[in-house]
Amino acid sequence: MIANQVEPGKKYNYNILIDGKKIPAKHSQVFQTQPFFAYASNEDPPSFSFALGSCSYINEPEFEVPGKTYGGEYFIFNSILSKKPNFMLWLGDNIYLREPDWDSRTGFFHRYRQQRGIPELAPLFASVHHYAIWDDHDFGPNDADSSYWMRETSEEMFKLHWGNPNYAKEGIYGSFIWGDVQFFF
Numbered sequence: 001m002i003a004n005q006v007e008p009g010k011k012y013n014y015n016i017l018i019d020g021k022k023i024p025a026k027h028s029q030v031f032q033t034q035p036f037f038a039y040a041s042n043e044d045p046p047s048f049s050f051a052l053g054s055c056s057y058i059n060e061p062e063f064e065v066p067g068k069t070y071g072g073e074y075f076i077f078n079s080i081l082s083k084k085p086n087f088m089l090w091l092g093d094n095i096y097l098r099e100p101d102w103d104s105r106t107g108f109f110h111r112y113r114q115q116r117g118i119p120e121l122a123p124l125f126a127s128v129h130h131y132a133i134w135d136d137h138d139f140g141p142n143d144a145d146s147s148y149w150m151r152e153t154s155e156e157m158f159k160l161h162w163g164n165p166n167y168a169k170e171g172i173y174g175s176f177i178w179g180d181v182q183f184f185f
Contacts, residue, residue, distance in 0.1 A: 008036035027123040045180035054091040074120035092135025
């Protein structure tokens with residue numbers, strides 16, 4: 001979905017419809033557009049805040065090794081939201097692909113759906129802008145590199161699930177401007 005008829009600096013409420021039927025929301029469905037800033041103006045750029053995060057390991061009992069797992073402590077997502085950041089930068093290992101995920105598109109879809117499906121994360125995704133880069137665990141196996149056999153699928157899935165404003169033809173490179181700051185991926 002692309003919201004291309006919005007005005008700068010405004011809040012918008014939205015609803016999710018499936019087959020024309022409104023899906024009841026369990027949390028606020030509001031987003032705010034970036035305030036307008038022109039470099040040529042005499043005004044100071046608008047202030048803003050953002051959150052940084054990485055290493056979002058979401059537990060899934062049937063795929064965990066015995067013993068203590070890495071994930072948990074999902075209340076962090078509500079803590080981030082309570083600070084009211086204008087946007088969040090996800091700095092890699094945003095999901096942790098497991099061994100059963102590495103060999104299929106279905107595995108990638110499953111892992112993204114599993115992460116996005118936890119209730120603690122939904123309000124943050126529903127109301128804050130998100131920009132992301134990847135690291136090895138959301139790309140493929142541990143320490144995977146460009147020789148990974150599912151590289152193209154991994155890139156496709158990343159671009160499908162992370163709505164960065166622009167991407168290079170190949171790779172996940174891009175940039176965006178917020179106020180008077182340009183961020184490069």
